[in-house]
Amino acid sequence: MRLSADHIDWTVHGHRLLDGVSLAVEPGETFGLIGPNGSGKTTLLRVLAGLRKPKRGRVLIDDHPMYAMPQRDIARTIAFVEQQAETLDRIVVREAVALGRTPFLTALQPWSEHDDAIVSRALHDVGMAHLAERLWHTLSGGERQRVHIARALAQQPRILLLDEPTNHLDIRHQLSILQLVRQLPVTVVIALHDLNQAMGCDRIGVMDGGRLVDLGEPEQVLSAERLYRTFGVQVDFLVDPADRRPVMRFRNAL
Known part of the structure; x- marks a missing residue:
């Protein structure tokens, strides 16, 4: 599924955080976003996820304007793993991951064994199946991050957005999560702090001062x-x- 931004602007209190950003991420592509702190990576991801409406420009999913789509349809299409996401304290890990199935549940389609299987697979994929019954607040920062990624996987999105997902992980889990993400049959936009990790993306975009200042294959851009x-x-x-x-x-x- 194709995700694109068309001349996106975002301004807060007169300060422009995004300035005319345009890009197109092709179906099945892993697209990396890099840039210094404060360059606009997180703001752009939140706009692409539909959590912020651009002041100017538009986001399109397969050439359909996002603003015209029902929120449930957006939630069934896009999953977003934030850098410092939080979840209610008094739930266990499996319940936190099960939140990813919420967009698919209705009065006519309640929770089923199919949903159970999807949650179990997501926990297994991030190496958290053995902690499925642990309380959320007892987890380390790295474990919480892996649970958030599992929640996104349980959502079975066609587009996956991740904001520096490996920040709180040890090197072993950094590598396993990045390998998992690259193997998923989805369109991925991932903000990365580690530039060597960005070398594994199909293409990368460089953010600086709210602008997309470079775009292309890693070997070309990372000069x-x-x-x-x-x-x-x-x-x-x-x-x-x-x-x-x-x-x-x-x-x-x-």
Whole structure:
């Protein structure tokens, strides 16, 4: 499913957080968003998720304006994993993940064994099945993040938006979650802090000062010049001897 933004602006108290952002993410593509803190990545994801209405421009799903779609249809199509999402304290892990099935439940279609199976699979995919009955408030930050990703998977979206989903995870779970996301048969937009992780995306967009300043395949976009201009760092490009892929080593430019 295709997701696109058409000249999106977002302004708060006279401060423009998004400035004329246009992009199109193709069906099945994993699209990475990178940029310095405060560059507009999270704001753009929230607009793409339908949580904020742009001041100017529009978001389209398969060329259909999002504003014209019923909220339930949006929730059945897009799942969003926020950077610091919260869930009610007095529920267990399985119940938190089951919230992802809410858009599909109606009086004529109540909870079923099919929903149970989807929740169990989502828990298994993020390595949290063994903690399914644990209370939410007893989890670590990394465990909570994995539960939020499981909730998004239980939603069975066609478009998955993730805001720096690996921030609270140890390196093993960072790698497993990113591998899982890349294998999903969905359109993915993922904001990443680690630029080496961004190298695994199909394409990346660089945000800076609320603008999309670069867009393309990682090898083209992540040049020494771009990294210096946007992040203020110098970089050495190395080659991973295991798979011959480029790896970046950063040096302070000051």
